Amino acid sequence: xxxxxxxxxxxxxxxxCTAVINQSLVGAAMASRASNAIPKVFGSxxxxxxxxxxxxxxxxxxxxxxxxxxxxxxxxxxxxxxxxLLPEDGKKIVHHLKKHDIRYLFLIGGNDTANTSLQIxxxxxxxxxxxxxxxxxxxxxxxxxxxxxxxxxGSVARFAAITTxxxxxxxxxxxxxxxxxxxxxxxxxSGWIVAASALLKKSPAxxxxxxxxxxxxxxxxxxxxxxxxTLQSVGYCIIVISETIRDHAGNxxxxxxxxxxxxxxxxxxxxxxxxxxxxxxxxNLRVRAxxxxxxxxQRMSMPYISPVDQKEAYNAxxxxxxxxxxxxxxxxxxxxxKPGKKYALEYRPVPLAKIPNQERYLPAEFFDAKHSMIxxxxxxxxxxxxxxxxxxxxxx
Amino acid sequence: xxxxxxxxxxxxxxxxCTAVINQSLVGAAMASRASNAIPKVFGSxxxxxxxxxxxxxxxxxxxxxxxxxxxxxxxxxxxxxxxxLLPEDGKKIVHHLKKHDIRYLFLIGGNDTANTSLQIxxxxxxxxxxxxxxxxxxxxxxxxxxxxxxxxxGSVARFAAITTxxxxxxxxxxxxxxxxxxxxxxxxxSGWIVAASALLKKSPAxxxxxxxxxxxxxxxxxxxxxxxxTLQSVGYCIIVISETIRDHAGNxxxxxxxxxxxxxxxxxxxxxxxxxxxxxxxxNLRVRAxxxxxxxxQRMSMPYISPVDQKEAYNAxxxxxxxxxxxxxxxxxxxxxKPGKKYALEYRPVPLAKIPNQERYLPAEFFDAKHSMIxxxxxxxxxxxxxxxxxxxxxx
Numbered sequence: 065x066x067x068x069x070x071x072x073x074x075x076x077x078x079x080x081c082t083a084v085i086n087q088s089l090v091g092a093a094m095a096s097r098a099s100n101a102i103p104k105v106f107g108s109x110x111x112x113x114x115x116x117x118x119x120x121x122x123x124x125x126x127x128x129x130x131x132x133x134x135x136x137x138x139x140x141x142x143x144x145x146x147x148x149l150l151p152e153d154g155k156k157i158v159h160h161l162k163k164h165d166i167r168y169l170f171l172i173g174g175n176d177t178a179n180t181s182l183q184i185x186x187x188x189x190x191x192x193x194x195x196x197x198x199x200x201x202x203x204x205x206x207x208x209x210x211x212x213x214x215x216x217x218g219s220v221a222r223f224a225a226i227t228t229x230x231x232x233x234x235x236x237x238x239x240x241x242x243x244x245x246x247x248x249x250x251x252x253x254s255g256w257i258v259a260a261s262a263l264l265k266k267s268p269a270x271x272x273x274x275x276x277x278x279x280x281x282x283x284x285x286x287x288x289x290x291x292x293x294t295l296q297s298v299g300y301c302i303i304v305i306s307e308t309i310r311d312h313a314g315n316x317x318x319x320x321x322x323x324x325x326x327x328x329x330x331x332x333x334x335x336x337x338x339x340x341x342x343x344x345x346x347x348n349l350r351v352r353a354x355x356x357x358x359x360x361x362q363r364m365s366m367p368y369i370s371p372v373d374q375k376e377a378y379n380a381x382x383x384x385x386x387x388x389x390x391x392x393x394x395x396x397x398x399x400x401x402k403p404g405k406k407y408a409l410e411y412r413p414v415p416l417a418k419i420p421n422q423e424r425y426l427p428a429e430f431f432d433a434k435h436s437m438i439x440x441x442x443x444x445x446x447x448x449x450x451x452x453x454x455x456x457x458x459x460x
Numbered sequence: 461x462x463x464x465x466x467x468x469x470x471x472x473x474x475x476x477c478t479a480v481i482n483q484s485l486v487g488a489a490m491a492s493r494a495s496n497a498i499p500k501v502f503g504s505x506x507x508x509x510x511x512x513x514x515x516x517x518x519x520x521x522x523x524x525x526x527x528x529x530x531x532x533x534x535x536x537x538x539x540x541x542x543x544x545l546l547p548e549d550g551k552k553i554v555h556h557l558k559k560h561d562i563r564y565l566f567l568i569g570g571n572d573t574a575n576t577s578l579q580i581x582x583x584x585x586x587x588x589x590x591x592x593x594x595x596x597x598x599x600x601x602x603x604x605x606x607x608x609x610x611x612x613x614g615s616v617a618r619f620a621a622i623t624t625x626x627x628x629x630x631x632x633x634x635x636x637x638x639x640x641x642x643x644x645x646x647x648x649x650s651g652w653i654v655a656a657s658a659l660l661k662k663s664p665a666x667x668x669x670x671x672x673x674x675x676x677x678x679x680x681x682x683x684x685x686x687x688x689x690t691l692q693s694v695g696y697c698i699i700v701i702s703e704t705i706r707d708h709a710g711n712x713x714x715x716x717x718x719x720x721x722x723x724x725x726x727x728x729x730x731x732x733x734x735x736x737x738x739x740x741x742x743x744n745l746r747v748r749a750x751x752x753x754x755x756x757x758q759r760m761s762m763p764y765i766s767p768v769d770q771k772e773a774y775n776a777x778x779x780x781x782x783x784x785x786x787x788x789x790x791x792x793x794x795x796x797x798k799p800g801k802k803y804a805l806e807y808r809p810v811p812l813a814k815i816p817n818q819e820r821y822l823p824a825e826f827f828d829a830k831h832s833m834i835x836x837x838x839x840x841x842x843x844x845x846x847x848x849x850x851x852x853x854x855x856x
Binding site: 077107113126137139144146226230231233234235236237239240241336356358360361363364365366367455456460 | 634759760761
C-alpha cells in the first residue's frame, strides 16, 4: 500500500443522467467524509465545467439527511455535462485542483468521461502534481467494456421489462382497433435496453414479439413478414426498437434523406424511427400502428427503479474512494459476477486506459438476429440486475 | 323500491383502457356474485362485440383470488372495443340478452359507451324486455359531464405529475446541452391530463413552465416568447402539451397540411405535435429541443397508480350493481365531492341521457390561458385524486 496522501476530494457527474447516478455521488461523498485523509470533499457543478469555472459545492458541509434523500433522487444533483476537454484545459484544471488542494478526483460517467479522467491524470503527471483518479462507471446504455454491467442499466432495464408488458396489455385489449404498438427506447449504439424489454416474456405468444436493435441492420421485408405473421398468430404485435436503428448503409431509420426536408416556413421535418416504422406498417399491412416513446422518463423513473442497481451504484462510488485512499489511480471500478447460480458481485479495479473509445455491443450469445429476439442466456444475465418483486400480468 | 328482478348480469369494458378499469370490472362482478337475485354474472369479450358474437366469460366461476389480481392489473381484462352500434344491432343484442336471461347490464366506459348503454336500454323497452342498465364511468380524459371526475383520471394525473418532475430533473442537469424538453400527453379534446403535470410545481421557477392544451389555440409567437423568457430566467424550459393541440383554425399542430406528404416510396410523413414544436423551437431559438411521449404507458403504469382512483373505480362498479338491484336503470354512477376541506366522495345516480355527445373542458377557473399555466383552484381540485405519498425532489 502506498503512503497516505492527504488532500481534498472532488466528485463530478458527467454524460447522460440515470436514476442511480446520485447513489454513486453520495456513496463517494460519504466515503470521503469518513476518511481523515480527506479534509473536504467538493462537488463540481456540471461535470468538469465546475472545476474550470470554480463552481464547487462543499459536500462535507451538506446535511447527511439531505444527502440520503439526494441518493434516492434521479438525475445528476450536481448537474451534468457533455464538455469535451480542449488541449489547454488539462493544465488549467490542474491549476484549479492545486488551488483547492484536491488530491482525489472521482468522475462518474461513461466512456467519454473515462477519457476526460485519463487526460486529467496525464496533465497532473506532466505538471508533477500528485493526484489519484478513480473512475466510477455510469451509463444506462450498458456499453462500457471490462465490466459485467454498468450502474444505471438495471433500473432502465426494469422500466423496459415492466412497461413493455403494461403497454402490451393495452394493445391486447384494443387489438381490434390498434393491433400494432411500437415502443421506442434508448441505447446509443447497442441493444441492451431493447433486449431488457423482453425479460418478462414467458412464451412465444407473449409480448414483445419483435426487437430491433442498432447492431442488426433493419430489413424492411423481413420486418413486414414477421409483423404480419405475429398479427395472424397472436392477433396483435408489440415491437420494441432502439431509437438509433440503422439500415444496411448505416443510415438512421427515420432520418430525412432527401426530398422536401423543411416545411414552407423552413422548419425541418423531424420524423424519428417509430413514426417511420408506423408509416411503413400502415402502408403495407393496412392496419393502424401506434408508438410510445418514453424518452428521458425511462432513465429517470423512480417507481420502476432496481434496488440492486441502487445498491451497486452506491457501492461503486464508495469503492472508488476506498481504492484511491489505498493508493490506486487511473482505474475504473469494474463489476465482476462471481461464478455460481446465485447472483453475487465483486468490485475489481480495471485499468482506466482500457475504457475510452470502446463500446460493448449486445453479443450473439444474447440475441437471435434471425428471430429478432433475445436468447435464453440473456435472461440469466439480466434478470438478477432488475431486482425482485416483479409484477404478474394475469389474464381472464 | 321496485320489485326484485331475478336474472343474470353482463359486464363489458369499452373505449380506451385505463389502469383501474379492471377495478370497476371486479367491483361489479363481486357485487353481482354477492346477490341471490343474480344467478350468474358474465363478462363480454371486447365490449359489446362479445354479446353480439356470443363470446362471454362466466365470471361467477372465476377464482376470487384471480379476480383480486385482475383488479390490480392495468388495461381491460375482458378486452375493449370502439364498436359503434348499427341500427339493427339493438334488436340483435336484446335477442342475445334474452337467450342468456341477462337482466342487468353494466357497461364500463366513456361518453360513446354511455350512448351504447342508452341505445340498448331503448331497444329493450321497444322489445318489451325488462332490462336494467347502469353505466360505470371510465376515462383518463376526465371529460364526462355530470360528475366531479372520472375513474382512470387520478392515476394518469399522478403519472403526469411525478414523471414531469422526474424528466425535468434530467433537463435541469443537462441544461447546457438540452435546455428544452417537451412532454406530450393524452387528453382527446381537453387539457385535464396536461394540467395535472403541474400538480407538484411549487414555485414559478419549477417545472413545468408552459402547458399547451387543446382548449386554447396554439399561438406560435406567444409560445416562442414565453419559452425564451423561461430559458433566460430559469436556464431550461419544460413544456407539457396535449397530443391534440390545435391552431386557431382548429387544425391539429403537426399534421401535414400540404407540400410533400409522402416519401419516395409513398409512405406518408407522420410528424405529430411534439416534433413540430421541437422544429419550431430549434429554428427560432437555435437550441436543441427533445421530447418524451409516454403514450399508452401513461394510462397503463401500475407503479404510478393512484390508490384513491383504484378504490373509487372499484366502488363505482359495485354501486352500479347495488343500484340496479334496487330498481334503478338508465343512470350513470356520478361522483360528487362532499363540501368541506377534507376530500370525501359521494356516489349519486345521474340520468344516463345527459352523458352522450357531451364533453367537459378544463374550465377558466382552473387554467390561466394568458400564462399557459394552472390556477391555484386546480390544486385543490386534483391533488386529492392522485393520492398521498408523493415524492420529494431535493436539489443540491
